[in-house]
Amino acid sequence: MAKINAGVATSHVPAIGAAIDLKKTGEEYWQPLFKGYEYVKEWVKDAKPDVVVLIYNDHASAFDANLVPTFAIATGAEFKPADEGWGPRPVPNVMGHPQLASHIAQSVIQDDFDLTVVNTLDVDHGLTVPLSLVFGEPENWPCKVIPIAVNVVLYPVPSGNRCYQLGKAIRKAVESYDEDLNVQIWGTGGMSHQLQGPRAGLINKDFDNAFLDRIIDDAEGLASMPHINYVEQAGSEGIELVMWLVMRGALHNQVEVKKRFYHVPASNTAVGHLVLENKTSEE
Amino acid sequence: MSLDKPYKNIPGTTIFDAEMASKGFHLNQFCMSLMKAENREKFKADEKAYLDEWPMTEEQKQAVLARDYNAMMATGGNIYFLAKIFSSDGLSFQFAAATMTGMSQPEYAEMMLNGGRKLGSPLNLEGFKNGKD
Secondary structure, three states, X not given: OOEEEEEEEEOOOHHHHHHHHOOOOOOOOOHHHHHOOHHHHHHHHHHOOOEEEEEEOOOOOOOOOOOOOOEEEEOOOEEOEOEOOOOEOOOOOEEOOHHHHHHHHHHHXXXXXXXXXXXXXXEOHHHXXXXXXXXXXXXXXXXXXXXXXXXXXXXXXXXXXHHHHHHHHHHHHHHOXXXXXXXXXXXXXXXXXXOOOXXXXXXXXXXXXXXXXXXXXXXXXXXXXXXXXXXXXXXXXXXXHHHHHHHHHOOOOOEEEEEEEEEEEEOOEEEXXXXXXXXXXXX | OOOOOHHHHOOOOOOOEHHHHHHOHHHHHHHHHOOOHHHHHHHHXXXXXXXXXXXXXXXXXXXXXXXXXXXXXXXXXXXXXXXXXXXXXXXXXXHHHHHHHOOOHHHHHHHHHOOOEOOOOOOOOOOOOOOOX
């Protein structure tokens, strides 16, 4: 049986990808940030996922204004890095897992989560920056990846609770897959940031740290936080944090925190990162 | 019955909702066209002529020509779409964000290094419209 054993949360700021690609990670500006990801790079060598279900959002790369799926699961075999206006990132293509992805789609749709099924999907920084932060710069990514894109660009985005419940449905789907697979779920985006208007540059450390506390120990309560709180307190783009709740919903109620990291700034954004493992006691 | 949209009242902020997306559809699709190198070249060669190929409002076209990002947002642009314009100009997200705050880019970068804009700090709202008025 396949099983979700661990979760990773991380911001996916495009400037982090640019820093990696342009070999700037040693610069004074970036050093504290990359130091925060040294743990996960070692951890993942032992954790060795076969498949990562990667929750991210497309930033007007694969989906234009014509079509905005609230949730989309990618069932293709291979995904190319998107050209976001300055050429695709020089990272390997992302290999999918069509059988498990189709199985998850089948299961969660029957559980009332009406995901859009997409085959060809160019994946942008929202998906590739987390892969780079965790796996570094390998010739090929060491595992399969199932992209699940969440609309957090066009309001209203799905509620925190909807995301959290989808996570639970994904867990159920994975656990009903016959092949023995070590699966991880990653939630990406955030933390506080606003990229537009006179209020651009907003950062809220108190909000972010409370969010990190609660997603560990009070995820269900956190899931009921309305959108307006995110927008008011964490900035218009801080709403991306609802995607972390999909990750959290797919884990056990009790998790062990292997790593917690917070850093300001990466360009316009506060960076948050968690590595969570299921406590083995709960089935 | 009108729907509750409490996010309309957040200062210095335009929320890109379905209503704004409808207003901004052609503006945003024009932005998407700039993801192709040949279109970027056409746009750079004659911006006005390229914009005239799109059924955008005059206000939207003027906002693009002036690189007035707040005005583009107010007429239905979304920042991730508008990013294709400043990327085509070879400019960063931080540059574009700074222009919307009325700060210079160095001032803005300094603010970010010092932990970012604090919640409730005064905003430069001169001439700002959030598209809901």
